[in-house]
Amino acid sequence: MEGKKVEQFYMPPPKLGKWEGFRVFLWNSETGQFLGRTGASWAKILLFYVIFYAVLSGFFGAMLAVFYQTLDPNAPKWQLDNSLIGSNPGLGFRPMPPESNVESTLIWYKASDEGNYLHWTRELDRFLEEYEKPASGTNNFEQRVHCEYKKPAPPGKVCDVDMSEWGQCTKARKYGFHKSAPCIFLKLNKIFGWMPQFYNDTKNLPSTMPADLQEHIKQEEGNGRLDTVWVSCEGENPADVENMGAIQYIPRRGFPGFYFPFRNTPGYLSPLVAVFFEKPKYGVLINIECKAWAHNIIHDRFERRGSVHFELMVD
Structure with a gap:
């Protein structure tokens, strides 16, 4: 009958055993998910962390380079009375x-x-x-x-x-x-x-x-x-x-x-x-x-x- 709404009911997913659930978690052939994520999702996460750690490493390296510019490898920066050791x-x-x-x-x-x-x-x-x-x-x-x-x-x-x-x-x-x-x-x-x-x-x-x-x-x-x-x-x-x-x-x-x-x-x-x-x-x-x-x-x-x-x- 035209105009008549078709009622739909929620169907819970089928209950799976422990081994079967773990196998589906590793690879779900229906959704194409690996470890709960699709290939596109994994690629985005990987790209994010590569950029994040590259920027973090670059920042740390730059700060370390600036720090070493203030040091003399052959002499301490703080000497005698200005140092923790003192002059005694x-x-x-x-x-x-x-x-x-x-x-x-x-x-x-x-x-x-x-x-x-x-x-x-x-x-x-x-x-x-x-x-x-x-x-x-x-x-x-x-x-x-x-x-x-x-x-x-x-x-x-x-x-x-x-x-x-x-x-x-x-x-x-x-x-x-x-x-x-x-x-x-x-x-x-x-x-x-x-x-x-x-x-x-x-x-x-x-x-x-x-x-x-x-x-x-x-x-x-x-x-x-x-x-x-x-x-x-x-x-x-x-x-x-x-x-x-x-x-x-x-x-x-x-x-x-x-x-x-x-x-x-x-x-x-x-x-x-x-x-x-x-x-x-x-x-x-x-x-x-x-x-x-x-x-x-x-x-x-x-x-x-x-x-x-x-x-x-x-x-």
Whole structure:
């Protein structure tokens, strides 16, 4: 009958099993959909994300290029007092305790047991590798030159650290650990551009400086070696002073001025001072504090500025 509306009813889709539903989701032959989308839909999405990530990568690359234009690869942008490190260098010691006890500053070993002190000598071996003369011209060895107090390194060169001057504190002698007379190495932390202000006036040495160091500086005055960052090591308490015994500073009692300032020159070696403990008392914990001395080095025991603390115990 014309004009009569034909009633239509909604028919729910047929119920499919799990496997059948998954198969239809992967490829629906009736609609031509793959994973729920047609080929045209997938092409549009793919084109969108290609453009989106291309623009994002381009923007990131451009910002990175602008950022690198503000940096000098050979020098930090913020230096000395403007940097987080500041202009007051700290003092470090080697060998360090095992990583499992990284917060410890205790050097404790049994001299009669090689397996017991092996960790400490191996740590020093690894630390001193870069100071050794390489066999094949590696480690920028060609950059190293012999320096003296009136003869610093020329531009582009670095001062060598002569390991032959370390006496008892060498790898061949196991750094004295096997004889209960260990060598502890001290190094001044590197700060780019920092130049020490030396104690060139022996009449105005600080009253807090140990008396034996003051006498040593006065003796060095005639040798032209005052341009040195001096080092002193003492027991922190009267009992520690007695138990520590006599010590020697090898090869000299400080860091020569010709190693400064640090300019990030390839092959640069930090100067070292080996503290040779001749006969520390056995079986006793000895608290030791070492300090570096220059006019512009401030000492703060609480924050360990300009100094370092460690404990030594030899069984």
